[in-house]
Amino acid sequence: MTEVLIKVGFLAAVALNGAIIFTIMDVKGASWMQRRPGPLHVGLRGFIFPLAEILKFVQKEDIIPTEVDRPVFKWAPAYVMVSCVALFAVVPMSPTLVVADLELGVFFALAISSLGTIGVLTAGWSSANKYSLMGGLRAAGQLIAYELPLILAVVGVVIQAETMSLVGIVEKQIEWGVPFVVGGQIIGFLIFMVAATAEMMRVPFDMPIGESELTMGFMTEYSGIRFLIFYISEYMNMFILCAVASTLFLGGYHVPLLPTEWVNFYGPVVLLTKTAILGFILVAIRWSQPRFREDQLQNLAWKILIPASLVNILVTAVMKVGF
């Protein structure tokens, strides 16, 4: 019992700190890529500004407009938070450092990650604001469309690994010698990363919160701690989806040539490094790409990514049976 509690506490701490580190990386990456100062004055050259940010949001008044549907409005951030944190429960940091190594781990992750959509939709609807409603609708259309390629891209990995447990998938990659991204799932990896970027609602898929047209989308009416929950969940989602991608495609807590008997020691470091590299690529894309148009976004999902992922499943299955 205590072991489980320690693991839960440790992983909650990792997820929250991961979100904060990704916030710093995003802001500092923006200032580096766009040649502007960025945060400079709080702490070590601005590197601890998220702590000040959190303190600021916690003390702010939590304004609830009079026209909103109160219970729905108040509870909407909770769904997003729950879906993010629960997702991390199946990501293994090392063979033993995982909250729950479920036999159906991949399936659990996909099921839980679809919960966040409800939070976004209800937040947009209950705000009694047309910008929020438009943001909520765009978000829902986007999340529904990109959930399919996300799931279908993972099916390729599941076929290749013959298991749905995330620890099992990593062990299979260790057995193979190379991560799945090299061993035949490169298209699956690309589809997964594009779909995951859309699920995180980051540029170039950030129409739901497109600030130049919709103020702040479904978050427009939120303030104080409830806004903070949405804001942190966005980065937490980014961190966790990058960790899931590293686990499924990049070999998880292991890199080739390192001795497997020491995996419990270097495992977390390796996984976090891979996650940070993927996160940095996402930051670089965010600050160098423009936003898609809504119809382009839907076309990309339904006409390119879904057929490509179906072909990927077909090819993987044929290779699996044939060789």
Add this chain to the structure above:
Amino acid sequence: MEIFEIVTYFILLGLISTAIRVVTTSNVIHAAISLVFTLALTAILFLILSSEFVALVLVLVYIGAVIVLFLFGIMITRAPLGKNAELDNDKNKKLGAAIAGSIFLLFSYILINGFDGEVTIASGSSTELLGEILLTRFIFPFELVSFVLLAALIGGITLARKDEALIDKDQV
């Protein structure tokens, strides 16, 4: 075991109250959210009976897809805040109660007779077995269902598509 039973009864109580709220509330979004909780509690019940796969399918398909499409459909057509008078339909209340009561009696009869009132909890996970049975013994119904679904999909697209789209541009 005792505390386990108490928890189960609490879940059942919550399940009944949220299910009643789905049909009694006069706000269409509140009804949908209550349905989310009803399905989530049902999934927890399946987890307690160690049917992980069914529980996760409930979450993925019903909460993640069906309810989201419900909400999406409601919001894209009309999204009234507050109460919606049309939802209170007094006319068919007696008929509805009669049908619900008879379905309840029928199901209770079948379940109590079929399992002799015993609660069977599968030992270990049965997902692998489920997949094997589905693709060997029940392969024909499985393929048939997927064929029906494909037909429904194509039918839906044909109905939703505008007629102009079917006419070749050269012919116009």
